[in-house]
Amino acid sequence: MTATALQRTLTRELAHFEGQTVKLQGFLHARRDLGGVQFLVLRDVSGIAQCVGSGLELPLSESSVEVVGSVKAHPKAPGGYEVQVQSFRIISAATAPTPVEIPKMDWHVNPETMLDYRVVSVRGLKERAALKVQAELVAAFRDHLMTEGFTEISTPKIVSAGAEGGANLFPIDYFGQPAYLAQSPQLYKQIMVGVFERVFEVAPVYRAEEHATSRHLNEYLSLDVEMGFIEDEEDVMALENRLLAAIMTRLRERCETEFSLLGASIPDVPAHIPRITLLDARQLVGEKYGHPVGGKDLDPEAERLLCQHYAETEGSDFVFVTKYPRAARPFYAHPDEGDLTRGFDLLFRGIEITSGGQRIHDHAMLMESIAAYKLNPETLTGYTEVFKYGMPPHGGFAIGAERLTAKLLGISNVRYARAFPRDRHRLTP
Amino acid sequence: MTATALQRTLTRELAHFEGQTVKLQGFLHARRDLGGVQFLVLRDVSGIAQCVGSGLELPLSESSVEVVGSVKAHPKAPGGYEVQVQSFRIISAATAPTPVEIPKMDWHVNPETMLDYRVVSVRGLKERAALKVQAELVAAFRDHLMTEGFTEISTPKIVSAGAEGGANLFPIDYFGQPAYLAQSPQLYKQIMVGVFERVFEVAPVYRAEEHATSRHLNEYLSLDVEMGFIEDEEDVMALENRLLAAIMTRLRERCETEFSLLGASIPDVPAHIPRITLLDARQLVGEKYGHPVGGKDLDPEAERLLCQHYAETEGSDFVFVTKYPRAARPFYAHPDEGDLTRGFDLLFRGIEITSGGQRIHDHAMLMESIAAYKLNPETLTGYTEVFKYGMPPHGGFAIGAERLTAKLLGISNVRYARAFPRDRHRLTP
Numbered sequence: 138m139t140a141t142a143l144q145r146t147l148t149r150e151l152a153h154f155e156g157q158t159v160k161l162q163g164f165l166h167a168r169r170d171l172g173g174v175q176f177l178v179l180r181d182v183s184g185i186a187q188c189v190g191s192g193l194e195l196p197l198s199e200s201s202v203e204v205v206g207s208v209k210a211h212p213k214a215p216g217g218y219e220v221q222v223q224s225f226r227i228i229s230a231a232t233a234p235t236p237v238e239i240p241k242m243d244w245h246v247n248p249e250t251m252l253d254y255r256v257v258s259v260r261g262l263k264e265r266a267a268l269k270v271q272a273e274l275v276a277a278f279r280d281h282l283m284t285e286g287f288t289e290i291s292t293p294k295i296v297s298a299g300a301e302g303g304a305n306l307f308p309i310d311y312f313g314q315p316a317y318l319a320q321s322p323q324l325y326k327q328i329m330v331g332v333f334e335r336v337f338e339v340a341p342v343y344r345a346e347e348h349a350t351s352r353h354l355n356e357y358l359s360l361d362v363e364m365g366f367i368e369d370e371e372d373v374m375a376l377e378n379r380l381l382a383a384i385m386t387r388l389r390e391r392c393e394t395e396f397s398l399l400g401a402s403i404p405d406v407p408a409h410i411p412r413i414t415l416l417d418a419r420q421l422v423g424e425k426y427g428h429p430v431g432g433k434d435l436d437p438e439a440e441r442l443l444c445q446h447y448a449e450t451e452g453s454d455f456v457f458v459t460k461y462p463r464a465a466r467p468f469y470a471h472p473d474e475g476d477l478t479r480g481f482d483l484l485f486r487g488i489e490i491t492s493g494g495q496r497i498h499d500h501a502m503l504m505e506s507i508a509a510y511k512l513n514p515e516t517l518t519g520y521t522e523v524f525k526y527g528m529p530p531h532g533g534f535a536i537g538a539e540r541l542t543a544k545l546l547g548i549s550n551v552r553y554a555r556a557f558p559r560d561r562h563r564l565t566p
Numbered sequence: 567m568t569a570t571a572l573q574r575t576l577t578r579e580l581a582h583f584e585g586q587t588v589k590l591q592g593f594l595h596a597r598r599d600l601g602g603v604q605f606l607v608l609r610d611v612s613g614i615a616q617c618v619g620s621g622l623e624l625p626l627s628e629s630s631v632e633v634v635g636s637v638k639a640h641p642k643a644p645g646g647y648e649v650q651v652q653s654f655r656i657i658s659a660a661t662a663p664t665p666v667e668i669p670k671m672d673w674h675v676n677p678e679t680m681l682d683y684r685v686v687s688v689r690g691l692k693e694r695a696a697l698k699v700q701a702e703l704v705a706a707f708r709d710h711l712m713t714e715g716f717t718e719i720s721t722p723k724i725v726s727a728g729a730e731g732g733a734n735l736f737p738i739d740y741f742g743q744p745a746y747l748a749q750s751p752q753l754y755k756q757i758m759v760g761v762f763e764r765v766f767e768v769a770p771v772y773r774a775e776e777h778a779t780s781r782h783l784n785e786y787l788s789l790d791v792e793m794g795f796i797e798d799e800e801d802v803m804a805l806e807n808r809l810l811a812a813i814m815t816r817l818r819e820r821c822e823t824e825f826s827l828l829g830a831s832i833p834d835v836p837a838h839i840p841r842i843t844l845l846d847a848r849q850l851v852g853e854k855y856g857h858p859v860g861g862k863d864l865d866p867e868a869e870r871l872l873c874q875h876y877a878e879t880e881g882s883d884f885v886f887v888t889k890y891p892r893a894a895r896p897f898y899a900h901p902d903e904g905d906l907t908r909g910f911d912l913l914f915r916g917i918e919i920t921s922g923g924q925r926i927h928d929h930a931m932l933m934e935s936i937a938a939y940k941l942n943p944e945t946l947t948g949y950t951e952v953f954k955y956g957m958p959p960h961g962g963f964a965i966g967a968e969r970l971t972a973k974l975l976g977i978s979n980v981r982y983a984r985a986f987p988r989d990r991h992r993l994t995p
Contacts, residue, residue: 162958233955256951291967311736527594
């Protein structure tokens with residue numbers, strides 16, 4: 138059989154071709170020369186394969202190459218098989234050594250350098266594993282919501298005003314008019330509840346936050362959900378519970394290799410994620426862990442301790458913190474008893490991954506809330522207009538895709554869960 | 567059975583409940599009072615249902631309501647069944663009459679008014695049908711590509727420079743640094759071919775074009791594809807051919823109602839979409855239709871005539887126009903013989919819906935092309951860097967989701983195929 142007539146085989150399929158001749162294509166991930174015997178590692182979309190040959194004119198690492206050879210079992214090779222090279226072809230030669238050594242990279246080494254050279258460092262096995270997991274996570278998010286009758290929407294990212302006031306907005310020059318990058322599709326997804334009842338959107342959102350922390354991005358992928366005709370926020374939390382279970386099921390089916398590569402485990406999602414009110418949560422971390430509680434929200438340490446408590450006592454990596462006070466929520470949060478709202482957060486392994494809740498759907502209640510928040514209703518007419526037209530009770534939530542990905546995989550900095558992150562100082566590549 | 571114990575039924579399911587009592591929830595789409603007999607039309611996500619009652623205190627149109635009643639066959643009612651109201655409940659009352667009459671709207675009436683009041687006009691049956699078709703189209707796009715081994719990516723929309731020079735960019739103030747909204751994920755999807763070999767992205771892109779035509783949007787949803795290890799642009803066209811077939815199959819399965827409502831038909835996708843080179847296409851419209859040909863591309867009338875030709879002679883609503891000259895393509899288009907490139911357009915029912923082609927993957931060839939285009943290589947280092955690292959032969963294309971949706975449904979203005987369009991003068995809602 139000639140090489141040209143051979144179909145391409147993926148590296149992960151080698152076990153099915155023992156003793157046969159295969160054609161591999163991919164990138165020259167690594168190369169070694171041991172006294173005339175050449176070991177090359179070929180990387181394709183499915184994994185890596187060790188190939189052995191001699192007398193080959195090997196190009197620089199990261200060149201695109203084609204190997205034709207026979208498959209032999211070899212216990213020490215990745216995947217248990219290696220390819221004995223019969224012919225070798227350079228498809229596209231690299232013309233410079235890579236600025237970072239792709240096979241030797243580690244997230245804990247020189248993170249800024251790795252981001253500077255992201256156009257090629259993103260090819261690293263761990264780097265791409267994170268992005269692959271995110272792609273599957275997002276696909277599971279969509280697929281599950283569609284099975285529950287949700288419709289996907291696409292809403293503007295160029296807006297005339299912020300959904301929650303004017304802070305942290307990136308200004309745009311829109312044909313000479315002032316405009317901003319959307320911080321959230323909040324208003325638009327609510328409007329679309331009037332159209333499709335249940336909607337979701339997967340799209341970038343923008344936060345012009347000056348701080349550079351390991352858990353914030355200035356541009357991130359927001360997984361947004363909004364659901365009409367609900368009873369209260371319990372319906373929304375139950376939906377998110379089912380959704381997370383579906384996501385983890387898909388990751389278990391499709392991303393075992395990636396989790397294994399990163400030494401991470403896929404969490405079990407309880408059939409009923411535990412709930413605790415914010416007030417009780419603050420009391421718990423105060424009494425059990427002696428962590429001082431104050432302010433209107435949980436601080437990062439309190440989030441961590443609360444998750445520790447639920448991991449230890451209920452074996453759950455997730456906990457809903459419910460009934461946030463109005464002071465900690467935007468004006469459109471649906472009020473509950475006293476000064477509380479029907480807003481909730483979802484914590485996962487020590488960090489908040491979702492903010493959600495029931496929203497105000499009644500126009501009069503909304504106008505009262507705007508007054509109570511001492512906001513100017515005239516600046517909010519773009520938001521309030523739709524509530525004159527019979528909006529049903531509704532609620533929703535948003536998940537930051539990168540933050541969830543990073544936390545799932547134990548990646549310490551959320552920037553590595555985005556292909557080309559934007560931060561305070563980083564606008565390229 | 568009490569109303570509260572009843573599960574909600576969707577309007578499209580009424581046929582399964584003849585003679586039974588059902589609970590419907592939705593919006594009061596329309597109401598009429600004929601001598602004490604009240605007809606109300608309830609709209610939910612699945613369609614509309616006629617309900618008949620008397621003595622009901624009906625709220626304003628668009629209120630969220632609940633109807634409990636018995637299902638009777640009725641040939642004149644939408645769907646062939648009506649509900650005889652036993653109890654009626656207002657879930658959320660509209661507090662103002664709608665500024666446009668939702669059931670009577672038509673795209674040919676007052677388009678600007680309809681867009682001004684988009685927060686509620688988008689609830690119209692035809693309006694939402696277009697957005698529903700688009701959601702299914704996008705889902706089919708993703709699902710098909712995943713079956714062919716493509717991975718979804720998310721790339722920055724805040725960029726430091728335009729992919730194709732500095733024209734038509736919206737400027738952003740990025741922490742005091744100049745930045746722009748991305749016109750295309752072109753560079754990023756090419757970089758990601760080095761990671762996943764085959765990638766796609768569904769995300770907004772931005773064109774600061776001053777003109778306001780019926781076929782342009784300043785923000786639109788771009789369906790982007792890039793594919794590595796190809797032979798030439800034929801592989802890319804063959805992929806798009808299969809992809810379009812998959813999209814139309816899904817629309818046929820899921821959107822029959824929407825196409826019927828809009829009086830539109832779902833096209834057959836030929837197993838092999840006809841191809842014609844640009845030069846031959848210009849000659850053809852010149853000779854067959856007497857349409858003067860000039861310039862470097864086809865003008866809108868030439869596109870229309872070429873599609874007419876293929877519809878008449880081959881029964882195809884699609885045609886690939888291939889081998890565009892370099893003058894009509896960006897510097898990264900892969901050269902072909904003479905001054906031609908391996909770039910193509912796909913025309914559908916008279917309009918271009920895709921631009922695509924093979925890209926240059928060889929660094930030296932890219933630098934030559936930049937020189938030939940008289941561009942400054944120093945301003946393009948952000949683009950050219952990755953081509954030092956063994957990029958395989960690759961190509962791809964982009965489909966404008968709104969334009970394809972509009973053309974499929976016979977919608978005359980692309981703005982109605984977007985929930986909240988942005989144009990030269992429109993920044994709200």
